[in-house]
Amino acid sequence: MNEERIEHVVAAEAVPGVAEHFDGEYPIVIKGLRNSFGDQVVHEGLDLKVRRGEVLGVVGGSGTGKSVLMRSIIGLQVPDEGSIEVFGHEIIGANPEEGVALRSRWGVLFQGGALFSTLTVGENVEVPLKQFFPELLPDLMHEIARYKVVLSGLPADTASKYPSELSGGMKKRAGLARALALDPELLFLDEPTAGLDPIGAARFDELTRELADTLDLTVFLITHDLDTLYAICDRVAVLADGKVIACGTIPELLESEHPWIQEYFNGPRGRAAKTGMERGKTVDSHGQTGD
Amino acid sequence: MRDWASYSVEETDGRRTLVVTGPLLISTVGALDRELRAFEGQVDAIDVSRCGTIDTVGAWTVLRFARQQQAEVIGAGKQAERLLKAVEEAESSAAIEPPRSRLSLRVPETIGRYVFEFGTGSREMIGFAGHIIVTILGTIGHPSRFRAKAFVRQVELVGVSALAIIGLMSFLIGIVIAQQGAAQLQQFGAEIYTINLTGRLSLRELGVLMTAIMVAGRSGSSFAAQLGTMKLTEEVDAMRTIGVSPMEALVLPRVLAAVLMMPLLGFYSAVLSIIGGAFIAALTLGIPFGTFLSRIQSVVPIYDVWVGLVKAPVFGLIVALTGCYQGMQVKGNSEEVGLRTTLAVVQAIFLVIVLDAFFAVFFTKVGWG
Numbered sequence A: 001m002n003e004e005r006i007e008h009v010v011a012a013e014a015v016p017g018v019a020e021h022f023d024g025e026y027p028i029v030i031k032g033l034r035n036s037f038g039d040q041v042v043h044e045g046l047d048l049k050v051r052r053g054e055v056l057g058v059v060g061g062s063g064t065g066k067s068v069l070m071r072s073i074i075g076l077q078v079p080d081e082g083s084i085e086v087f088g089h090e091i092i093g094a095n096p097e098e099g100v101a102l103r104s105r106w107g108v109l110f111q112g113g114a115l116f117s118t119l120t121v122g123e124n125v126e127v128p129l130k131q132f133f134p135e136l137l138p139d140l141m142h143e144i145a146r147y148k149v150v151l152s153g154l155p156a157d158t159a160s161k162y163p164s165e166l167s168g169g170m171k172k173r174a175g176l177a178r179a180l181a182l183d184p185e186l187l188f189l190d191e192p193t194a195g196l197d198p199i200g201a202a203r204f205d206e207l208t209r210e211l212a213d214t215l216d217l218t219v220f221l222i223t224h225d226l227d228t229l230y231a232i233c234d235r236v237a238v239l240a241d242g243k244v245i246a247c248g249t250i251p252e253l254l255e256s257e258h259p260w261i262q263e264y265f266n267g268p269r270g271r272a273a274k275t276g277m278e279r280g281k282t283v284d285s286h287g288q289t290g291d
Numbered sequence B: 001m002r003d004w005a006s007y008s009v010e011e012t013d014g015r016r017t018l019v020v021t022g023p024l025l026i027s028t029v030g031a032l033d034r035e036l037r038a039f040e041g042q043v044d045a046i047d048v049s050r051c052g053t054i055d056t057v058g059a060w061t062v063l064r065f066a067r068q069q070q071a072e073v074i075g076a077g078k079q080a081e082r083l084l085k086a087v088e089e090a091e092s093s094a095a096i097e098p099p100r101s102r103l104s105l106r107v108p109e110t111i112g113r114y115v116f117e118f119g120t121g122s123r124e125m126i127g128f129a130g131h132i133i134v135t136i137l138g139t140i141g142h143p144s145r146f147r148a149k150a151f152v153r154q155v156e157l158v159g160v161s162a163l164a165i166i167g168l169m170s171f172l173i174g175i176v177i178a179q180q181g182a183a184q185l186q187q188f189g190a191e192i193y194t195i196n197l198t199g200r201l202s203l204r205e206l207g208v209l210m211t212a213i214m215v216a217g218r219s220g221s222s223f224a225a226q227l228g229t230m231k232l233t234e235e236v237d238a239m240r241t242i243g244v245s246p247m248e249a250l251v252l253p254r255v256l257a258a259v260l261m262m263p264l265l266g267f268y269s270a271v272l273s274i275i276g277g278a279f280i281a282a283l284t285l286g287i288p289f290g291t292f293l294s295r296i297q298s299v300v301p302i303y304d305v306w307v308g309l310v311k312a313p314v315f316g317l318i319v320a321l322t323g324c325y326q327g328m329q330v331k332g333n334s335e336e337v338g339l340r341t342t343l344a345v346v347q348a349i350f351l352v353i354v355l356d357a358f359f360a361v362f363f364t365k366v367g368w369g
Helices: A002-013 A065-072 A097-105 A122-130 A137-149 A157-160 A168-179 A200-217 A226-232 A251-253 A259-268 A268-290 B028-039 B055-068 B078-090 B104-139 B148-158 B160-188 B191-232 B235-240 B246-285 B288-300 B301-330 B334-365
Strands: A028-037 A042-049 A055-060 A081-086 A106-109 A186-190 A218-222 A235-242 A243-248 B006-012 B013-020 B044-047 B072-074
Touching: A002 B028, A042 A065, A042 A243, A055 A065, A055 A200, A055 A226, A065 A186, A065 A218, A081 A168, A097 B055, A122 A137, A122 A157, A122 A168, A122 B028, A137 A157, A137 A168, A137 A186, A137 B055, A137 B078, A157 B013, A157 B148, A168 A186, A168 A200, A186 A200, A200 A218, A200 A226, A218 B078, A226 A235, A226 A268, A235 A259, A243 A251, A243 A259, A251 A259, A259 A268, B006 B028, B013 B104, B028 B055, B044 B055, B055 B072, B072 B148, B104 B246, B104 B301, B148 B160, B148 B191, B148 B246, B160 B191, B160 B246, B191 B235, B191 B246, B191 B288, B235 B246, B246 B288, B301 B334
Parallel strands: A055 A218, A055 A235, A106 A186, A186 A218, B013 B044, B044 B072
Antiparallel strands: A028 A042, A028 A081, A235 A243, B006 B013
């Protein structure tokens, strides 16, 4: 049969060992994580569970190891101790093949976008596709790249532009398009709204929420931005003293006694974000009908 | 084994329905996509109710086929419905690759651009040299503006830390000249002239030339890469806004260090290659080490030393100038740093060799042959 032949050809071209779809409740489970650089201990006995389908905001003062935590989960930083399970697979000490398979199921947006500067935005999106799914036809890859670019809120013609031709906000969106290239189940965002103007930041928040809902994403979001926390996060994990000192919805966190949490949410900026959020709700509902 | 998505065609009441089975995910849709692209025939509807999980790539595959067949998609669950809608809204026909013109246009265009850039580049480089001269004059007027610390640092980087590699290189070259020269001169029984050959060649030509090439590779490239990176990270702009002239702070110390160190390194290199020659002569020709060195004094005219010493600072200037110029020209992305660094080294070596040819003719004409 002709179709059987195609399937054989495709299976031969495919990269072996792409991981299965995940159905468990917790895509990320971290237990007893310890990270240190020389004498400086960043994490000590850190535990965290991320629920499927939620947008988890990770906050903490500078130097509390938010980025290090993310880098540990995605395997860029090897922790001293502890266990990190992603989609039920242990990351630490995983054999390289398994690690590669897992990589096809998460997308990462780095702070600066980290786009490959010698490729156009469209080609950037195609890089992970070619890496993990070489069996896809070039035509299909182009089509995927095109709609991912638009899905990330960029004008269609951005696909043929080089990163150096884009503004900071557009670079982030292009980075998001690349992070979404593989239709990941898990999306890591490292300070996505840092360096964006308030309007751009709000749009990016909306986009993140929208994509998380449409594509059924679990989002691990590192941020300093209180507005982002109020606007899109289902739960917030607070990092301090090398641990997750609290993890829950914002109202739950507000009841915490911890001085840092109190200062963070009840400080002038925290209150401004909260009132902004409450006011924004009514404005938003008008705005969306007009859209 | 991966669970590839596939399809079957069902017919009820004259309506042909394509039923998609198996998960419609990026990892499983590869085969289905090819089959559907090759699909011949007509269907009226596409049934996705049996496909289980779906992602945007699966949705896109179905949507694309539905559009091509002008068929409707039926049996879509909530998630499938949502994804189909999202993908449909996000569709575009934009190009992925940057626009490129035809080869027949691109070749002349590229050549033309090179010619043009050669012209503007040369002019700009002369302008850059002029800028350096103005800066030097300004610094002479206000000696306090001179960056002594940066200058000393560059002297160390360009000169002192190059001693080992240049010494070794020159020693080996001295050995090669003396050994090869002796092999040829022996045929006439004139191996004693090996001393003339080694001494004159080292002091006049090779010492300075090889040193210039080494300095271009070591320091010229580092100037270009360093200044280029500083331009990318906007350090140069930051300097300007604080009122610090990058010419004074960055370029001048480097250029002066190279101009000052080149004669020293060139002479040092010549001495080391003479020692190399003497070493091999003592070993294979039976000319004692001391005799070789004292013969050098009598057979090498003193103007050979001057020829080398006159050329050296000029070569140093060329190397530092191209390095700094190319570094300051960097803009855009990190790839440019690499390109400009390569260009700096290639141009520096090329210019040094061209100038060396002019010097050779010039010095012979003025009687220093």
